[in-house]
Amino acid sequence: MGLLRKKLAVLDLTHGGIPIAKKLAALGNDVSGVDVYGTVDPALLGELEEKYGIRCSKAPLPVSEFDLLVAPVHLDSAYSMLEEARAAGKTILSHHEIVGKILKKNPWLSGTKIVEVTGVKAKTSTASLLADMLSRRFKVVLHTSRGLEVWDNGFHSSIYRGLSITPGSILTAVEKSLEAGVEPDLKPEFFIFEISIGGTGTADFGILTTLSPDYGIANNTALASDAKLQLILNAKPGSVLLINSGAEKALEAAKKTQAEVLTFKDPFLAEAHANISETGRTPDFVLETEKASGISEVSGSTLRFLSRGKEIFSASLSPGYSSSAYRTAFVAASAAALELGVEVKDVVSVLEEFRGLSGRMQEKELNGIALIDNSNSGMDILSAEKALEYALLKKKDEKKRSVILVLGEEASQVCEGLPPASVQKFVEKSGTKCGQIILVGERMQEVTAKNASYAGSIQEGLSKAVELAGTEDIILSSVKCFR
Structure with a gap:
């Protein structure tokens, strides 16, 4: 379905709906925004109407007025507009899906590879470590819960703070990158997006860190793990997916994808103790740790990284943080970096120089x-x-x-x-x-x-x-x- 001259309702202006509504209006659509939680400042709603032509309402609107609805995956499925839309056979797109469609229409992103990282745990640390590794060879823009940053040769500078990791915030991240002077001739070779509860379908490389511990969303009418499968189910043909080998639900979904599927073994989470015969494949990437005799984890450890059964490198970690808190990130980021063309020596250098992320052990x-x-x-x-x-x-x-x-x-x-x-x-x-x-x-x-x-x-x-x-x-x- 195209996104031109349609009548659209964007539900939930609190969690990333505003940038989605703005972009859809800029593309020539008749857009209405519904503040389902009633938390948006009335002055901001007025600005959306006056400046962008977006009709705003705190109450549900008649579904018959719209060609399709846009709603976040975490919205209660019993919300009246969703129930009416399903009964009327109206198309309902998730925030993730609509952001993907909008991104595909952005010519500035042509030639830039997109990496999306989702999961329950280790999203920020995986994305941050990968940005550091990729920056040793490429120019990278990173968007995580820590903020929007430009990475170049191991150094980073902040572009913008205060964005969430809802899919709608990706649109703002791209916009802020342009405003910050990331010019077309100097545009990044990689965008890395930490994204909550799913994927947009535009990623060239998608990473699923974990699916556990699972939790309920949409007023406990759905599971977060099912929503996160959007990363896999919406993956574009020819892209690459890197999936935790313990996430059996994700691996089952991946059997139907046209993307290349790679797996990593994360033996440090309960979900990762899956029997390999049940998942049907041996993990492509494995991380092992060794501790020197008499030295506890507090003092650091040594990593051994294996790819398809062959040891690729070992790295001695620095003390000063809990290395166990980062093991998922270590293996996922290292695997992704190597697959994306980073040299082994640069991956090792990043791991050995790492001192932990602020607020994360x-x-x-x-x-x-x-x-x-x-x-x-x-x-x-x-x-x-x-x-x-x-x-x-x-x-x-x-x-x-x-x-x-x-x-x-x-x-x-x-x-x-x-x-x-x-x-x-x-x-x-x-x-x-x-x-x-x-x-x-x-x-x-x-x-x-x-x-x-x-x-x-x-x-x-x-x-x-x-x-x-x-x-x-x-x-x-x-x-x-x-x-």
């Missing part, structure tokens, strides 16, 4: 006190558990006194928030292993523990932790927040 100091920073938008209770395990290991190795845990959420809308019930179970199970727990966010007031206090923000939580801690303690920050 990175070790720092705060007022002279050891800090493990695990606060980011993708942080969940499983990540908090692993972070505490690492902190307790570090405490034992370095003979520290106690761990002071800062835990919670700075904004409940960040990627589904952090459920207070999950936090309550966590503190009941592991809270006594911490000297003090500082719970961050309004919803964490529901959580009770003997050694707990409360803070309104991550900054307030860290300030309280510094007051409580001494140089013999470790502060562990695990707060779900935008960074």
Whole structure:
């Protein structure tokens, strides 16, 4: 279906719908935007109507007025406009699908390869490591939850901050790259997009990091894992897909694709312990780790990378962060980089120089006190558990006194928030292993523990932790927040 002179309704202006509506209007369509959650500032809705000709409504609109609807995969399937559209046989495109159609119409992207990274865990770290590796040979623009960056020869500079990783934000990322002076004759050879819950169908190289732990979307009427399969089901012929060998649902879907399918073994997540005979193939890429005798994971380790059964390289990791938190990213980024033409020596160099990403199990100091920073938008209770395990290991190795845990959420809308019930179970199970727990966010007031206090923000939580801690303690920050 073409995108010219159509009557379209774009549902959900909160999660990436606004840039989609703007682009569709610019392509000559009659566009209406529906603020299904009622969270968009009325002044912004007015601007969309006056400046872009986009009719906006906070209430559902009659479906009979439109040729097709555009809705995010996470919208409740019982939303009235969706129910009416299905009953009337109207076409409903996901935000991912419509963004793909728009990108295909952008002549500036001609000749630039697109990499899309989706999954539950390790998206940001995989995309960031791959950008560093590719930049040793190519010019790269990277869009992740950390921001929009240009990478060149191992160095990066920020173009723009504040974008989400919804599919609609890809349109803004491309636009901001042009505005920032990434001129046509200097345009990047690669765009790498971290993208939530699926793919747009425009990727030359798609990476699926993990499908677990799975979770419900669309008011628990669908699974996130099924939505993420868009990366595979929408893959264009001739493209390449790199899939976690433990994601059996994805491998089953990939049997029908016209893309080339490669797999990597990630033995560090529960989903990856699949029997090879069940998936029907041996992984193309495998990562193994070796630890020197008597040296714990806190002090780093050595990686061995195998491609199709043959060892390609080994790399000695630097200390100062939890290498186990990055193993999925190490194998996925290395495999992708090698397939995309990066030399082995450059892949090894990036891995050995890596010191962790801010907010992702990175070790720092705060007022002279050891800090493990695990606060980011993708942080969940499983990540908090692993972070505490690492902190307790570090405490034992370095003979520290106690761990002071800062835990919670700075904004409940960040990627589904952090459920207070999950936090309550966590503190009941592991809270006594911490000297003090500082719970961050309004919803964490529901959580009770003997050694707990409360803070309104991550900054307030860290300030309280510094007051409580001494140089013999470790502060562990695990707060779900935008960074």
